[in-house]
Amino acid sequence: MRRVAARMLEAYSTEGIPMRHQHAYSINRRTFLASVGSAAVGSLLPGGRLAYGGQRRLVLAEADADLAGSPHPRTRVWAFNGRVPGPELRFKQGDRLAIEVENRLPQETTVHWHGIRLPNAMDGVPHLTQKPIGPGETFTYAFDLPDAGTYWYHPHMMSAEQVGRGLYGALIVEERKPIRVDRDVTWVLDDWRLDDNAQVDDGFGNMMDASHAGRIGNTITINGRAPEPFTVRRGERVRLRLINAANARIFGLEFAGHEPTVIAYDGHPVDPHALGSDRIVLGPAMRIDLVIDMMGKPGERFTVTDSFYRRLTYPLVDVVYETEPLRDRPLDAPTALPPNTMPEPDLSNPLHHDVLFQGGMMSMMIEREMGGSPGMGRGMGSMMEMMRSGRVWRINGVASVGHVMKPMLTVEHGRTVVMAMTNMTAWPHPMHLHGHAFRVISRNGQPTRFREWQDTVLMLARERVEIAFVADNPGDWMFHCHILEHQAAGMMGVIRVA
Ligand code: C2O
Ligand code: CU
Helix, strand or coil: CHHHHHHHHHHHHHHCCCHHHHHHHCCCHHHHHHHHHCCCCCCCHHHHCCCCCCCCEEEEEEEEECCCCCCCCCEEEEEECCECCCCCEEEECCCEEEEEEEECCCCCECCEEECCCCCHHHCCCECCCECCECCCCEEEEEEECCCCEEEEEECCCCHHHHHHCCCCEEEEEECCCCCCCCEEEEEEEEEECECCCCCECCCCCCHHHHHCCCCCCCEEEECCECCCCEEECCCEEEEEEEEECCCCCCEEEEECCCCCEEEEECCEEEEEEECCCCCEEECCCCEEEEEEEECCCCCCEEEEEECCCHHHCEEEEEEEECCCCCCCCCCCCCCCCCCCCCCCCCCCCCEEEEEEEEECCCHHHHHHHCCCCCCCCCCHHHHHHHHHHCCCEEECCECCCCCCCCCCEEECCCCEEEEEEEECCCCCEEEEECCCCEEEEEECCEECCCCCEECEEEECCCCEEEEEEECCCCEEEEEEECCHHHHHCCCEEEEEEC
16 A cells, blocks of 8 residues: 555646646635634534534525635625535434425526435436426435435536535434544535635636636635634544535645544545555545544644645644643544445456546647557547537547436446546546445556545546446446536546446
């Protein structure tokens, strides 16, 4: 794992965003000021935790939110129940979620319950699994929650704009018997592109974003606010649930002075492990659960840094110790989570499927470098054509339009699938499969150490990633890049389980 991780770090540092585009992505001064200079030692803790299981209704409508912090004006957003993020929904494993969604937006919408293994009709994909919810209409989602973990919800219609304007929230499914911690904290990370008046830039869907790294913003929020210092006590054990709700930004977090233990990826348990000097990398839509023993001294202050785009490293938030310690040595309690309920892939007789990703800026260079491009001898003329038509990215040669399409793969119900994915583009892509979780079994031919379960896997530029899953959930399931501008520009397919 060390070796693989070292290789990955190298790749992240050089391939996150090509250097000549980096200037476009720097974090606005206001975030730095809010994060570093805030005198108020508040706690982010209850920030997003607004509702427990009892939540029965979500209303999507315009609202105002204090995203950028004073002295900036409030930002006009689109929100669930008037807040960004929407209410944190909390359930117990095995519970049934039943929520009526009312659309008071000027656009049609749907709600997708990202990562939940639910019946196809509840998956919230417009036209494919349901009729969109029109302005003024309601739709009730109801399904069981088979697995514990950290999930989230967001619209799946015009996602780049609807999620980009603030429509998202955490969905936490607690273990029947949770591990022992002192606090269970959720940080929903987002990245906004705001103008000088702190209003959402409405240049959604432009081809510059679509063909490069997606809509990278200039203002970072945690639970919908400019990050405020996170106060802790010495000896405290915090379970930190990280959710990346950004359209496009990848986070690479370093917790100075602390050694977080990873206990889950995308909600699913993994052998608890420290990352050492590796960063905590979250592509859009990915989640990581950490256990952190806060072992600084009373009064000490540490900075959590996001260094994913190496030359654009910035301080995300400070961890500040209160004067009263809680205990003097770390809690002695297990951190391993009980397994979830996915069937184990049967690797003795899988259906093998190769998936090739192509397109985007600088694709020709990469395709040449990676040894030709099967059937894809596209010249500059056709690049221009792709940009004009908005179909910039291709999965096995096909650039999708809309959500309804011929399946890229049809699998017999119950069969194990191994997908060997090759990223023949110059960009990282967080690839998400609906309705299932998969094991990440290898990267560039090297078996992964943890064979982690995920629903969204970050593929670096030029990387080859193998995933395995049992196609145990019947229906048509989206498989797409979760950089929402890439998704809209063709990087989406359908996998049919029949
Ligand atoms: Cu979180 Cu198809 O999406
Ligand atoms: Cu992508």
